[in-house]
Amino acid sequence: MRNLFKSLVPILLIISMIFSLGIEGISVDNPITENTIKQGETLTDPPKEEVKENPKEETQIPQQPQIPKEPDKEPQNPQDSESTPEPNLPEIPTKPENPKEEVKEDPKEPDIPKEEPKEDPKEEPETPEEPKEEIVEEEEEIIEDELAENIPPIAGEPEIVLPDFYYQEMMRPSLLTSGLTDTIEVDKTASRVPGCRTYEVKLDITGIPQKAPVDVVLVIDRSGSMNETASSNPTRSRLYYAKQAAINFAGKVLGPNGIAGSRVSVVSFSGPSTTTGNGAQNQASTDLGLTSNLSQVTSIINNITAVGGTNTEAGFLQGKSVITNSGNPSSNKVLIMFTDGIPTASNGNRYGPDDPTSHNNHTRAAYTAGQSIWPLADVFTIGLLQNMNASVKALAIDTLTKAQNKGFYNAPSAQDLDQIFTLISQQLGYSATNAVVVDKLGDNFELVLGSLPAGASYNSNTREITWTPGTIVEHSQLKYTIQAKSSFQGGLANTNEYAKLTYKDINGNQGITKIFPKPSVNVPAPLKVSLTDANIKLTTLITLGSGTDPNGENYMSPITGGDGNGTYTYEWRVVGNSTVISTNKNPTVNLSTSPTQYELTVTDSNGCKAKAIMTVEVKGAITITKQVLNPKGLNIDPNQEFDIFLNGPNGVQYVVSLKNGESKTVENLSLGNYIISEIVPMNYKNKSITNANISLNLTNLQSQSIVTNELDNGGWFHDDDIRENKFKVGIVSVPLRQVIIPKELEEVKDGLEKND
Numbered sequence: 001m002r003n004l005f006k007s008l009v010p011i012l013l014i015i016s017m018i019f020s021l022g023i024e025g026i027s028v029d030n031p032i033t034e035n036t037i038k039q040g041e042t043l044t045d046p047p048k049e050e051v052k053e054n055p056k057e058e059t060q061i062p063q064q065p066q067i068p069k070e071p072d073k074e075p076q077n078p079q080d081s082e083s084t085p086e087p088n089l090p091e092i093p094t095k096p097e098n099p100k101e102e103v104k105e106d107p108k109e110p111d112i113p114k115e116e117p118k119e120d121p122k123e124e125p126e127t128p129e130e131p132k133e134e135i136v137e138e139e140e141e142i143i144e145d146e147l148a149e150n151i152p153p154i155a156g157e158p159e160i161v162l163p164d165f166y167y168q169e170m171m172r173p174s175l176l177t178s179g180l181t182d183t184i185e186v187d188k189t190a191s192r193v194p195g196c197r198t199y200e201v202k203l204d205i206t207g208i209p210q211k212a213p214v215d216v217v218l219v220i221d222r223s224g225s226m227n228e229t230a231s232s233n234p235t236r237s238r239l240y241y242a243k244q245a246a247i248n249f250a251g252k253v254l255g256p257n258g259i260a261g262s263r264v265s266v267v268s269f270s271g272p273s274t275t276t277g278n279g280a281q282n283q284a285s286t287d288l289g290l291t292s293n294l295s296q297v298t299s300i301i302n303n304i305t306a307v308g309g310t311n312t313e314a315g316f317l318q319g320k321s322v323i324t325n326s327g328n329p330s331s332n333k334v335l336i337m338f339t340d341g342i343p344t345a346s347n348g349n350r351y352g353p354d355d356p357t358s359h360n361n362h363t364r365a366a367y368t369a370g371q372s373i374w375p376l377a378d379v380f381t382i383g384l385l386q387n388m389n390a391s392v393k394a395l396a397i398d399t400l401t402k403a404q405n406k407g408f409y410n411a412p413s414a415q416d417l418d419q420i421f422t423l424i425s426q427q428l429g430y431s432a433t434n435a436v437v438v439d440k441l442g443d444n445f446e447l448v449l450g451s452l453p454a455g456a457s458y459n460s461n462t463r464e465i466t467w468t469p470g471t472i473v474e475h476s477q478l479k480y481t482i483q484a485k486s487s488f489q490g491g492l493a494n495t496n497e498y499a500k501l502t503y504k505d506i507n508g509n510q511g512i513t514k515i516f517p518k519p520s521v522n523v524p525a526p527l528k529v530s531l532t533d534a535n536i537k538l539t540t541l542i543t544l545g546s547g548t549d550p551n552g553e554n555y556m557s558p559i560t561g562g563d564g565n566g567t568y569t570y571e572w573r574v575v576g577n578s579t580v581i582s583t584n585k586n587p588t589v590n591l592s593t594s595p596t597q598y599e600l601t602v603t604d605s606n607g608c609k610a611k612a613i614m615t616v617e618v619k620g621a622i623t624i625t626k627q628v629l630n631p632k633g634l635n636i637d638p639n640q641e642f643d644i645f646l647n648g649p650n651g652v653q654y655v656v657s658l659k660n661g662e663s664k665t666v667e668n669l670s671l672g673n674y675i676i677s678e679i680v681p682m683n684y685k686n687k688s689i690t691n692a693n694i695s696l697n698l699t700n701l702q703s704q705s706i707v708t709n710e711l712d713n714g715g716w717f718h719d720d721d722i723r724e725n726k727f728k729v730g731i732v733s734v735p736l737r738q739v740i741i742p743k744e745l746e747e748v749k750d751g752l753e754k755n756d
Contacts, residue, residue, distance in 0.1 A: 149224030196608035207431025213261030271309025279345035316369035333377035370403025527562035531614035564604030620696035626658035
């Protein structure tokens with residue numbers, strides 16, 4: 001029972017408090033009491049329903065959104081707590097005069113005034129309400145996490161104001177200035193550089209810059225990160241210094257000492273407002289079209305505010321549209337892109353990542369958009385790349401470098417932006433625009449691949465180099481490398497057939513041309529060397545190059561031509577194999593059974609190369625001996641010749657004619673299998689052939705055979721004539737055998753010939 005009573009005491013106390021306040025607490029004339037009641041209503045539902053029954057109380061609700069205002073307005077007070085803002089609540093009822101602003105900021109906030117405890121100190125122990133405040137704050141943080149580059153602006157930053165001097169009137173002629181002097185000059189030279197018969201060609205365009213009208217588009221990053229404080233001045237943001245630099249730049253172009261007839265446009269860009277949003281072109285805007293009104297430019301730049309992600313592609317494309325629609329084709333066009341970070345969005349692609357380390361859709365879209373402007377305008381890029389790790393910063397630099405054709409500037413700090421914009425302003429004077437060079441190579445030369453810089457291209461079909469320097473300020477130069485063709489035997493030659501510059505002069509006259517001179521160079525003869533084939537007899541070793549002749553190079557010819565100092569390097573390879581088997585001039589190698597081809601590469605001190613091939617084959621030998629036996633003691637004709645056949649690889653046949661007791665060696669035989677045979681003449685019979693089958697190989701390079709016959713008949717018709725019958729085998733004409741024709745048959749033969 002005692003425990004039950006203890007549990008009822010708090011409830012009874014609350015009910016007593018509510019009734020003691022009575023109807024008075026609901027009066028419209030007592031807002032503080034009303035707040036106290038609402039604070040109590042957060043504890044139990046019944047009192048809350050009683051308050052709503054009074055229609056007068058409903059009229060007081062619009063005043064209550066003032067309560068959440070204070071934590072938002074004074075977050076930097078060290079006495080405030082993000083999770084427990086109750087200590088500020090007692091002060092809020094003293095400022096009820098501004099409720100509408102609070103309702104617009106957050107319609108969820110009207111319930112928060114219920115926690116005001118000021119009038120009754122007894123309400124201070126109502127700490128259970130603190131978790132509700134924490135929940136509200138946590139929900140707000142989750143929403144903030146989804147905002148892209150969500151950095152609040154620095155309060156109290158002043159507008160940038162130029163001195164009155166900049167707004168003085170100046171004489172502004174028409175946009176198409178006339179009467180200026182065309183100062184463009186061209187030159188072309190060629191000189192020897194390291195490399196075989198290699199030359200560096202330089203084309204120079206020079207001029208004296210003059211102040212001719214220029215249209216400048218300032219493309220300014222207004223992403224949320226631009227609200228970050230400057231590294232050396234915590235009271236100013238990056239955006240402040242960007243505005244200051246851009247306005248000062250506009251003053252230099254449009255002020256009294258600026259460039260007459262020039263105009264400036266202002267484009268700004270951000271990106272998706274949330275991290276789940278997509279990039280779109282409408283995230284960039286033309287805040288001010290091309291104008292010569294410095295006051296308008298200053299005002300527009302001052303009004304730029306920063307919020308959202310970074311869609312650099314949209315900024316470039318928006319600036320491009322201003323240039324395309326400038327309405328003044330005679331003036332020079334310049335676009336200056338300023339950003340403080342890496343692209344985090346691109347058109348049609350979702351936001352993120354914040355810190356990429358390799359190119360993605362956003363970075364590629366950004367620099368591609370920048371490059372699309374090159375034919376129309378000079379593109380400068382400026383990066384304020386602070387608080388980045390090295391990999392992200394390197395990627396940001398590469399992106400902005402790829403996007404420009406006139407210069408990328410990496411600002412060390414926000415305060416350095418003004419100096420960078422000043423440097424660019426000093427480059428707005430020019431000598432010519434729309435400059436294009438076409439240079440055709442001479443027939444005796446070819447371009448060394450990779451020697452052309454960005455902005456130049458080569459057509460191998462027409463043999464023409466096209467270079468687009470665009471705007472010429474004081475000096476533009478193209479350098480590339482050519483090499484004499486291997487088929488050119490040397491001598492004096494022009495490096496090109498023609499080179500022509502086409503441009504728009506300082507007075508706006510398009511199609512002006514200048515012809516470059518044609519330099520000539522004296523090209524040395526190509527490096528040459530040759531090798532002869534070698535047949536190696538009865539050995540498996542060969543010294544390539546010099547061979548066995550100490551007084552000459554019987555396999556390698558003398559080296560001629562080239563443009564070195566007479567020293568050479570050597571590389572020997574087996575044909576079909578890239579492995580270098582020796583770097584000696586005369587290496588000794590072991591040979592194989594089959595013929596081997598060796599390739600020699602000779603290189604001189606300036607890189608010229610010559611190649612030659614030789615075939616090396618090991619040759620063997622077979623010795624054949626003829627022997628006639630006469631067991632019957634018959635008369636042996638000492639002049640009788642016997643034809644012995646040697647049949648080798650690939651159908652090759654040799655015929656050897658020997659007399660009794662003679663020997664003959666057949667040399668330069670390819671390795672392989674050989675068969676020895678004989679057609680035995682009349683009066684003889686075959687007795688034997690030793691080694692009738694011989695295999696020549698690396699271990700048996702020389703062999704011999706004895707062919708033995710026996711005299712079987714003493715002979716007849718010794719007064720008959722003897723004639724030779726021959727036939728051809730391959731390219732060798734050899735006697736087949738000896739035929740004895742009796743006189744009787746000779747007479748018959750003669751009679752047949754007469755009848756014919």
